Amino acid sequence: MYTQTIQEKTSLQAGAAAEEANKKKISKYSFISAQNYIFQALAFETLGPFSADTKKFLNKVGLALVQLTGNQKARAYLFQRISLAIQRGNAASVLGTLPSTLQLEELFVL
Template sequence: MVGAAATSAEHAKRRKYENLDSSFIFVPFGVETLGPWGPEARALFKELSKRVIESTADPSAGSYLGQRISLVIKRGNAASILGTVPRCGGFENVLDFI
């Protein structure tokens, strides 16, 4: 089922932080490696996008926010993959490029 891992990750994060002080607003943000977002991540993104669009009066601002988040996730995935490659030379500067 598409998005099941992201949903499961959100549930696990909610359990992990259930004792967090009530003065904090906690929203688990679950995203699968290949793209699907969990329901709470989607809801938070929609709300943030709406607020960014309202504050900037730019209808593209929500799309830009989504692109930035997507890029950060891809960079994190690349760093995770490169972290498993033995340091045999030639890969040291790849992260600088990404």
């Protein structure tokens, strides 16, 4: 039932799964905010979309980086680093499903 709901939402709106994950993280870790700590959920989908709260937070961090470093491209670099981390995670997930044999390594020697 849950999967169907997420599939329906994601077919209509990019980032719907990230929004759902963001809500769940906020609910799960609500006790942190109650202890006078600031909690910021970061929710990304495997193909890149992220929740509106995540985007807002990362924009603030990016602007702070620009002010701190004086480099106008610092915000763009932050988003590029996050995108690369997501891509690396996706690659690791895919490669983790392949059997570990020397036969596959032979393909890269050719």
